[in-house]
Amino acid sequence: MTTRRPGLREEKKQATQVALREAALRLALEHGPANVRVDDIAEAAGVSPRTYNNYFSSREQAIVAAVTAEREHRVAAAVAAWPAHVRLADALTATIVEQYTEPRDRDELLLITASPALRDSYLDAAATIEHPLATAIDQRLGGTGTFTSRVLATSVAAAVRVALQQWLQPPPAPLATSGLLLLSGSLPDLLRSALATLAPALDAAEEQARRPTSRQVRGAADGQEMTGF
Amino acid sequence: MTTRRPGLREEKKQATQVALREAALRLALEHGPANVRVDDIAEAAGVSPRTYNNYFSSREQAIVAAVTAEREHRVAAAVAAWPAHVRLADALTATIVEQYTEPRDRDELLLITASPALRDSYLDAAATIEHPLATAIDQRLGGTGTFTSRVLATSVAAAVRVALQQWLQPPPAPLATSGLLLLSGSLPDLLRSALATLAPALDAAEEQARRPTSRQVRGAADGQEMTGF
C-alpha cells in the first residue's frame, strides 16, 4: 500500500522531462539562449507550453537541468559509497570535486557562463544536492540527527555555490592591481578550499555521532554549551 | 572621484523604497496577500508600476522586506561590535538569536506563515545577510581571507535558513509517534543548534587567522593540504 507500483506512468513522465531538457539545451546551443522561447522548447519536445511549466518553473531551468542532470543523485550515491572509516569531510570533498570536474562539454559551459540568467540558474541548481546529500550524510552519521545533517548538507551546498560563483566570475579586465588579487583559481582548488573551511564542522559532527552520549534532545544542545546570554 | 557625494538623490530613493514596502505590507494585511496586485502597491506608494520592479523583483519581496527591513545591516553591525576576545561563533550566535527573536508583530508573522509564496520569499530573504555578514566576518578574521569569509557567511546564512524552515514547518497533525520527533522547537533553540553545528568551522577559521602563517595564496590552500592536480 505504501509503495504503489511505479509502472509505465512514471516512465513516461521521466521521458517527457528528458525530452524537454534536451530540447531546451539543443535549441539554446543552436540559436542562442535569448532566442529560445518556452513555446519553442515545448513544441520541440512534443508537449503543450503549459506542460513545460509542470516540469520546470523557469525557462532557464530546463537548459541548466540538461547539463547538471542527475548530478544530485550521483553525489549522494558516491558519498554513501565511501568506506565507513574515511572521514566524512574527505568523502564529501573527493566526491564533489570529482562530480563537478567531470568531462564537461566546452560549448555547454560557454553557453551557461555567457548568459547572466543562465549563470544564476546554474548557481541555484547547486542547491539541488541539498536533499539527497542530507540523506546521505544522515546515513553516515548514524541516522539520528536529521536536523544536523540538514544543516551540514545545506552548508556544503552553499560552499559549493560560493566556489562556483568565484569560478564563474568574469576576471576583471585590467588585473593590473598590486599583488595577485587571489584571482579566480581552478575549480577543483576552489571547491577544496571552500570545503576545507567546513571540514572542522563535519569532523565534529562525525565525532559526535561516533560517541552518542545522550540520544534525546539531540539538536538542541549539540556540541556546545549554550548558556543564556 | 571614487566616492561621489550621496546627497539628496540617495535619500529620495531610500524614501521610495520605504514607501513601497510599507504600502505593500499595509495592503497585504488589509486585504490578504492574494488580493494585492503590484499595481496597487505602486499606486499606494505614488510611483508607476514599472518603478516597483526597479526596487523589488517580485511581488512578495516588498512585503517581506517590510518585515525584515535593515536586519542585514543590524546583524553585521552587531557582529562587528562584539569585543575581539569573544569567540566568533559566540558572537554570531548571540547576535543572530537576538536579531531573529526581537519583538515581532503577531499579525505580520501570521501573514507570512500563512501564504506559501510569502514563506518562500521570507526564507530567501535570509540570504540577504550574506554580504554584510561576510564583510563583518572578514573584518574579525583580519581582513585577509575574503574567500573563506564568504564561505562562512554563506554557510551561516544557510544554517539560519534551515532553522527558520524547520520552525515554520506546519507541525503534522497526528504527532502521535513514539518519542519526541525533535519537533519544531523554539526558534532560538533551533538557531542555536544550527549554528552550533557550524561552530567548529568558525573556531578553526578564527584560529587560522590568529596564527597567520603565510599571507599569500590565502584561499587556495586554507586549512588543508591539497595535493594532486
Place this chain on the structure above:
DNA sequence: CTCGAATATTGCGTGCACGCAAATTTGCGT
C-alpha cells in the same frame, strides 16, 4: 542661473509563470 552629464522614472511591448477547471490518459479491480 544655466547648462550638461549622470541618474531615476515611466510607458510600452513581450514573454513568462501559474491557478483553475475541463479533457485526456493510465492502471487496477472485477
Place this chain on the structure above:
DNA sequence: ACGCAAATTTGCGTGCACGCAATATTCGAG
C-alpha cells in the same frame, strides 16, 4: 474486456518581470 478512479495534460486567463528607449529629475561646474 470494461469501467471507474487517480493522475496527467491541456487551454485559458490573469498578473507579473523586465529589456528598451524616451522622458524627467538631480546635481555640480562654470
